[in-house]
Amino acid sequence: MQFTLNGREVDVAAHPMRRLLDVLREDCELTGTKEGCGEGECGACTVLIDGQAVVSCLVPFAQVDGRDVRTIEGADAQALQRAFMDHVGAQCGICTPGMIMAAMSLGPDPTRKQMQEALAGNLCRCTGYEAIYRAIGEAKRANRRTPLGVESIG
Amino acid sequence: MRSVVSTLELRRPRSIREALTMLRDDGPFVPLAGATDLYVALNFGTLTATRFLDLWPLEPLRRVEMRGDVLSLGALVTYTSLTRSRLVTQRLPMLVDAARLVGGVQIQNRGTIGGNIANGSPAGDTLPVFAAADAVVVARSASTERRIPFVELYSGYRTTVLRPDELIVAVEVPALHGGQWFRKVGTRAAQAISKIVIAAIDGDAPRVALGSVGPVVVRARRAEQALAAGQGIDAAVAALQTEISPIDDVRSTAEYRRVVAGNLLREFWTRATGRPRPDA
Numbered sequence: 491m492q493f494t495l496n497g498r499e500v501d502v503a504a505h506p507m508r509r510l511l512d513v514l515r516e517d518c519e520l521t522g523t524k525e526g527c528g529e530g531e532c533g534a535c536t537v538l539i540d541g542q543a544v545v546s547c548l549v550p551f552a553q554v555d556g557r558d559v560r561t562i563e564g565a566d567a568q569a570l571q572r573a574f575m576d577h578v579g580a581q582c583g584i585c586t587p588g589m590i591m592a593a594m595s596l597g598p599d600p601t602r603k604q605m606q607e608a609l610a611g612n613l614c615r616c617t618g619y620e621a622i623y624r625a626i627g628e629a630k631r632a633n634r635r636t637p638l639g640v641e642s643i644g
Numbered sequence: 645m646r647s648v649v650s651t652l653e654l655r656r657p658r659s660i661r662e663a664l665t666m667l668r669d670d671g672p673f674v675p676l677a678g679a680t681d682l683y684v685a686l687n688f689g690t691l692t693a694t695r696f697l698d699l700w701p702l703e704p705l706r707r708v709e710m711r712g713d714v715l716s717l718g719a720l721v722t723y724t725s726l727t728r729s730r731l732v733t734q735r736l737p738m739l740v741d742a743a744r745l746v747g748g749v750q751i752q753n754r755g756t757i758g759g760n761i762a763n764g765s766p767a768g769d770t771l772p773v774f775a776a777a778d779a780v781v782v783a784r785s786a787s788t789e790r791r792i793p794f795v796e797l798y799s800g801y802r803t804t805v806l807r808p809d810e811l812i813v814a815v816e817v818p819a820l821h822g823g824q825w826f827r828k829v830g831t832r833a834a835q836a837i838s839k840i841v842i843a844a845i846d847g848d849a850p851r852v853a854l855g856s857v858g859p860v861v862v863r864a865r866r867a868e869q870a871l872a873a874g875q876g877i878d879a880a881v882a883a884l885q886t887e888i889s890p891i892d893d894v895r896s897t898a899e900y901r902r903v904v905a906g907n908l909l910r911e912f913w914t915r916a917t918g919r920p921r922p923d924a
Contacts, residue, residue: 611748
């Protein structure tokens with residue numbers, strides 16, 4: 491199956507009915523995408539296909555044929571990642587890659603309601619979401635001020 | 645994951661015609677689109693089918709268009725595209741309300757109306773909308789196309805009158821007059837499977853349909869007749885109780901569903917009768 495993975499053209503041989511999640515983790519060795527529930531409830535395995543957030547546990551691998559797939563490893567989400575650290579938006583951390591991928595679809599300076607809707611499909615049992623909303627709010631405001639990629643981690 | 649995928653087969657037709665030919669000559673296949681229901685079963689190891697037909701790449705099934713006075717929705721229209729469609733917002737706002745409450749964004753980006761209909765869960769959120777709207781399901785095979793009134797589609801719990809060689813290609817919704825109303829009662833606002841769901845249209849001939857109160861979606865004809873005849877809301881609620889058959893399950897109890905079904909009908913009617921009539 492030929493598709494674009496984090497900006498690179500790739501050709502991956504795997505059974506068409508395998509879950510995209512498993513192909514990403516096992517064949518592409520991109521283990522940033524986590525499995526939570528495996529039934530589309532928790533959003534931990536969220537990736538972007540053609541810019542749209544999807545849960546990779548419910549995507550047959552065949553359906554990424556010719557598409558653009560982006561995972562947390564290639565998300566170019568430094569501002570979000572930095573803000574999650576600064577605001578302690580991650581505690582146990584298993585929801586975090588999915589949270590950040592889902593937040594990628596938000597525009598600059600999102601309202602609380604827009605953030606709640608964008609993350610309605612992402613469960614976090616540690617933070618109570620407040621720290622996550624603060625982190626996303628700040629990152630999106632920062633993103634508006636500084637071009638993407640200017641900040642770097644560590 | 646509990647299923648062994650190496651035993652599964654996936655065919656990838658490049659056109660609707662090719663899909664229908666495969667269904668006729670090489671079937672049976674289970675059509676697969678956004679996979680938001682099928683892959684949950686795959687994960688649980690409860691998927692009984694082994695042969696699938698991938699419809700997801702078939703772009704012609706994503707059209708939303710007017711055909712005369714009829715709103716035609718392609719089978720692969722996703723919940724996200726429903727919420728973004730000006731046509732659907734204008735003509736069928738209760739379907740937009742339903743689409744916004746299906747799962748989270750990730751499910752809305754993948755789940756399709758054809759899948760919601762074909763899956764036939766009694767809790768399917770769009771089903772009461774199509775039942776109340778007198779929608780028609782367009783089913784096509786390699787040699788025929790037929791239009792099935794939505795309320796006649798289900799023959800029992802998760803079973804339809806569709807033949808194995810037929811594919812749902814579209815849903816047609818006639819022009820509706822009267823205010824539309826949709827309400828879903830679940831455990832929480834997002835990511836909840838319905839305990840009970842209702843869609844209704846007011847006017848001289850009110851139309852009411854409910855989900856999660858029986859093995860298939862229920863069009864509440866007796867309650868509608870009581871309302872249309874001016875018998876009052878108490879009589880309508882009593883009539884409704886004779887046409888629903890809710891059960892106790894993991895999400896709710898039969899008793900709760902009966903009470904809430906009556907309350908929802910009351911809420912609908914309070915809104916409908918409190919709103920100025922268009923002709924007043």
